Amino acid sequence: MWRATYVTDTGKLYPYISLEVSDFFLPIIFTANAIRGAGFCTLPRNIQPRQAILWDTEGGEHKIEYPFRPASAEWIEFWREIRTNPLIISSKGIGEIRVIK
Incomplete structure (x- = not known):
């Protein structure tokens, strides 16, 4: 478990959010x-965080919930590091999901 300030797609900040x-x-x-x-905090129930799903060279699946807003410098660097790692053979991202109730 890690914690960070999560920035939503709309730019709202949520500090101290738990990330799996x-x-x-x-x-x-x-x-x-x-x-x-x-x-110490959670995202509102209607927001599911962004995830990077990675597959390693042995076929294992790994997930990272990440706090970076798409197209930010941090988001670009995050995906650059994933794509240049030789231990990762495939990756995909799942965007922030807003659940309508």
Whole structure:
């Protein structure tokens, strides 16, 4: 578990949000912007955080919930680090999901 300030797609900030992270590979930009340990707050129930889903060279699947707003410098660096890692053979992102109730 890691915690960070989550920036929604609309730019709203939520500090100290818990993020579920597989420790298989963590981009440097992620560890520079997050702290190991559970957060103190949660996102509203209608927001599900963005995820990077990674597959390693042995076919294992790993997930990283990440706090960076799409197209931000951090988001670009996060995906650059993933795509240049030789241990990751495939990756995909799931965007922030807003649940309408």
